[in-house]
Amino acid sequence: MSDALVLGTAGHIDHGKTALVRALTGVDCDRLPEEKARGITIELGFAPLVLASGLRLSVIDVPGHERLVHTMVSGATGIDLVLFVVAADEGIMPQSREHLAICDLLGIERGVVALTKADAVERDLLELAQLEAAEELEQTCLRGAPIVPVSALAGTGLDQLRQALDGVARAAPPRTLRDGPAWLPVDRAFAMRGFGTVVTGTLRGAPLEEGMAVEVWSDAGRAPRELRIRGLQVHGEACQRALPGSRVAVNVPGVELEAVPRGSVVATPERVEPRPRVEAELRLLPGAQPLKHGARVGVHLGTAARGARVSLLDRALLAPGGSALVELRFDRPLVAVEGDRFVLRGHRRIANAGWTWGGGRILDAAPHPGRRKRAERAAELALAAAGEREKWLAARLARRGWRGQTKAELARELRSLENLPGVRVSAEHWVDPGAFAAIREAAVNAVRAQIAAAPTDAFAGFAQLRARVPALASDAALRAALDAEARAGALEAASSGWRMPGHRAHASNSSLARSLLARLAASGLAPDTLEAIARELGADPRELRAVCELLVREQKLVRVSSELFFDAAAVASLRERVIARLRANGSLDPTAYKQLTGQSRKHTVPLMEHFDAEKLTVRRGNVRVLRGG
DSSP, rough: OOSSSEEEEEOOOOOOOHHHHHHHOOOOOOOOOHHHHSSSOSSOOOEEEOOTTTEEEEEEEOOOOOGGGHHHHHHHTOOEEEEEETTTTTTTHHHHHHHHHHHHHHHHHOOOEEEGGGGOOOOOOHHHHHHHHHHHHHTTTTTTOOOEEEEEETTHHHHHHHHHHHHHHHHHOOSOOOOOOOOEEEEEEEEETEEEEEEEEBBBBBBBTOOEEEEEOTTTTTOOOEEEOOOOEEETTSSSEOOSEEEEEEOTTOOGGGOOOOOOEHHHHHHOEEEEEEEEEEEETTSOEEEEEEEEEEEEETTEEEEEEEESOSEEEEEEEEEEEEEEEEEEEEEEOOOOEEEEEEEEEEEETTEEEEEEEEESSSSSOOOOOOOHHHHHHHHTTTOOOOHHHHHHHHHHHHHHHHHHHHHHSSSTTTTTOOOEEETTEEEHHHHHHHHHHHHHHHHHHHHHTTOOOOSHHHHHHHTTSOTTSHHHHHHHHHHHHHHSSEEEETTTEEOTOOOOOOSSSSHHHHHHHHHHHHHTOOOOOOOHHHHTOOOOOHHHHHHHHHHTEEEEEEEEESSEEEEHHHHHHHHHHHHHHHHHHSOOOOHHHHHHTTOOOOHHHHHHHHEEEESEEEEEEEEEEEOOO
């Protein structure tokens, strides 16, 4: 059980919700002058309630007036259990039924019924009111809930009500989402002199801490801002850390009050963003109008409200009382998180629910942007609706194919990365297992093709293989595939690359290699350029260069420059003569060097520079000396 739960009131206007909260907590939730004057709750009110067991409840008092249902919904979306208020002298009224329907649609299954104004009716009428309330609630989310007669003015029944709340709260699992990023749908904002803007709401997901960075998404169309939390309060008490499920006030200086109206969101940076559409599970109330594909509705999500168009994914028509998998395309993007609940309101009043037609929960807050058949989308969403989250995640990842997804992408799309299926090709990159198998096959084929094209190379380098594998596969996925095939024995790996098992570098044209060696051995210290030799032997210059590089690795030739390759024995002989002369005379000038090689500057200078590069000699002024000598 969580150490903090949110209790919301619900019920018809003037049935005594605010008076009851005041009697239970000592806090008057009608704080606005207009509320005092009119005697009704217009805005959400908040109060702490500590029960006998020590359990602390955050109480949200919502308005009961029909015209203020949107405010009621913004409070109800964040509650864990409900205090349903019914006046004993009036019983359950139309607005009571709409509030009940909303609680049901939001998945609020635990609560207590307070039969208020119990002192205003005779005992037998009070008993009758209890029976009627129990009968009305039998087909709702509050079936079997404790019904406690109370009088806020006389104070009778309050202790019994607290006991009932304590029992239900201790058995109630937290309904407010407690994983993923922290996000706070703003239901109120105000300015404090010396502190700046303060926003309030019911915290979902992860804790907030004083000093941490948060992202502020404005429902007024302002650009997002990243700010630091200056201070936190839970019911007027300063704290350094606020837990999910708490009623929290967050001081975020640096953002204008006008930029954070109700519907704005304060959240963990880079984890949420406004969505133009979501995919969801939708349930219509029994009295609602049939919902056609393409119908326009009103959607209340968190503390935001939007017009939206409904696309039915698994049927052509949604009948009253039925459920469907749908896409909601909003008139204006709003912040949405997987698993959040919403309420749907229509354009025609229905019996026992007012303008509320239905509701549901978001299954995919970031649907794939490409065009897909509705049946395909529905089949995938059905996994999420059935609680098969791992299979749903696998299907999402499979859609990404060879590209896979990065942690940053996934973190913006999903509430949680726990139990994410797939192959982790790097610390922050996942690929579908089927796609990874295809990348592994492509990697082996690329090595095979590269070795066939360049048999003179002992290994195929990554850049060469990268050019042979479609760019859909990331560098991380390709490296992981190559390494996986090497571990499986299908490839051999070394620091310089990968090769097929048993491959050894060789010239594809062995007669060309023999002719080249003979030609350079005969040339001694005066070889022709590679271009000239290619013309003489009638060879492809690129093939000839590859053979030269192979013979260099086999230490049969020495590459002195990009165009000059020398017989290795001739260079070794010259090296010995150079060492002997330097030991005898201490230095060699260019003229003496030419006498040793017996060649012109064309060949002597490259050889001098070659021995310098080998760190055999070093140039000092116009002469060479032994390095370290």
